[in-house]
Amino acid sequence: MSQPYILQDDIRLPGFTGTVHLPGDAGYDEARRSLNPAVDSRPALIAEAQSAGDIRIALLAARAHGVPFAVQSTGHGTHAPCDGGILVKTSPMASVLVDPARRIARVGPGARWSEVIAAAAPFGLAPLSGSAPSVGVTGYTLGGGLGWLGRKHGFAADSVLRAEVLLADGRQVTASPDSHPELFWALRGGGGGFGVVTSLEFRLYPVSEVFAGFVYFPIEVAERALKAYRTWIDQAPDEISTAIVLRRMPADEQTPAAVRGRHVVMLKVLYAGASDEARRLLAPLFQAAGPALLDETRTTTYGGAAMGGTPNRHMDMFDTVPDEVISALVRAAEHAQTVEIRHWGGALARPASDAGPVSHRSTKLSVIVDTVVPGLAEELRPYANGGTFLNFLADPSRTAAAYTGVDYGRLREVKRAYDPDGFFRVGHVVSA
Numbered sequence: 001m002s003q004p005y006i007l008q009d010d011i012r013l014p015g016f017t018g019t020v021h022l023p024g025d026a027g028y029d030e031a032r033r034s035l036n037p038a039v040d041s042r043p044a045l046i047a048e049a050q051s052a053g054d055i056r057i058a059l060l061a062a063r064a065h066g067v068p069f070a071v072q073s074t075g076h077g078t079h080a081p082c083d084g085g086i087l088v089k090t091s092p093m094a095s096v097l098v099d100p101a102r103r104i105a106r107v108g109p110g111a112r113w114s115e116v117i118a119a120a121a122p123f124g125l126a127p128l129s130g131s132a133p134s135v136g137v138t139g140y141t142l143g144g145g146l147g148w149l150g151r152k153h154g155f156a157a158d159s160v161l162r163a164e165v166l167l168a169d170g171r172q173v174t175a176s177p178d179s180h181p182e183l184f185w186a187l188r189g190g191g192g193g194f195g196v197v198t199s200l201e202f203r204l205y206p207v208s209e210v211f212a213g214f215v216y217f218p219i220e221v222a223e224r225a226l227k228a229y230r231t232w233i234d235q236a237p238d239e240i241s242t243a244i245v246l247r248r249m250p251a252d253e254q255t256p257a258a259v260r261g262r263h264v265v266m267l268k269v270l271y272a273g274a275s276d277e278a279r280r281l282l283a284p285l286f287q288a289a290g291p292a293l294l295d296e297t298r299t300t301t302y303g304g305a306a307m308g309g310t311p312n313r314h315m316d317m318f319d320t321v322p323d324e325v326i327s328a329l330v331r332a333a334e335h336a337q338t339v340e341i342r343h344w345g346g347a348l349a350r351p352a353s354d355a356g357p358v359s360h361r362s363t364k365l366s367v368i369v370d371t372v373v374p375g376l377a378e379e380l381r382p383y384a385n386g387g388t389f390l391n392f393l394a395d396p397s398r399t400a401a402a403y404t405g406v407d408y409g410r411l412r413e414v415k416r417a418y419d420p421d422g423f424f425r426v427g428h429v430v431s432a
Helices: 028-032 052-065 113-123 137-142 181-187 219-236 275-289 323-334 378-379 396-402 405-418
Strands: 020-021 045-048 069-072 086-089 096-099 106-109 160-166 174-175 196-203 210-218 240-248 263-271 299-302 315-319 340-344 365-369
Touching: 028 045, 028 086, 052 086, 052 160, 052 196, 052 378, 069 106, 096 113, 106 113, 113 137, 137 196, 160 181, 174 181, 181 405, 210 219, 210 275, 219 240, 219 263, 219 275, 219 323, 219 340, 263 275, 315 378, 323 340, 323 365, 323 378
Parallel strands: 045 086, 069 086
Antiparallel strands: 020 045, 096 106, 106 196, 160 174, 160 196, 210 263, 210 299, 240 263, 240 340, 315 365, 340 365
């Protein structure tokens, strides 16, 4: 049975209004679950917060007793366990308020993108959400936020206007261009290691319908298709976002018969414009790959264009993609379930002068593989630019690789100023 006020070892949370799960409680195992199968976290206590005040109570208890502290909304971004500590679940704090006149959304720390999309759609607006509507807004945005409108409007972190933040010492502050500006800069891509964001405000964009979906080709055209794609992306306008995926399709009844159980080349596309223009732009890729096995592209609402993500066991970023890289990826697809090659560029590479520390913005393409393929990392390393992206990075020991040297140095200064004793230390955190 859940115990709403008492921690183990008789430590109390006076005034806590949410539910607390202890080991052995019926809801404990479900509440501690991460979507990362490599993380099997076993906290001493899981606190389902109803308010910023609840989060503060849990934070101060963790400080007082010297135990780890972590925050989790959906579990998508959980990469390290909070063993023996206090894990705060923010999923009950899922408020979404849309100001259509100002094109702004204000959300609680437990909100998911599906909820923001639904709230914005009646006004013809859309957020810079990611591939999966079930992903939590706050963690995604603090990690940078690479979405399918990104080439047109930039990273989700670039659209943040204000954040309410609970600091390591229990103070609540507002981070904005005019209030705690260095903290505001760090939050927009620097991850959650500077404080707990209890409210986030960001821009929305006038997008209601898009041309989006998947096109499937036989795996035999993979090398030819990737070489054509390498050339094609140099002329692609900002309104179109694409990825090529080498994928083994499921053999279940939910998979269309034309590609069921097949190894395919899948083109993912989202175009913020008319279908006729999208098909004209895509024509060179269709010609290079040959007749499609199946074309599922269509005009749809933005909310209906969920593209799905790729589980990440290996990631690299590239400024150029020579034949050697293409050949290595085609060979890797013989062993992996999914190999995704995604185009960046556009507004992602044109930040405003006051933009946050998001990754390596000049990157041209990213590669994600869902399986550890022996020898692949060594084959790709000479051609990769050495960077990574926080949202795609599963290894907390490599957090520094998600930033330029200059940005990481500045992030360390912010960490020393706002969390000098390293209270926030679970997951992707900048070392002070």
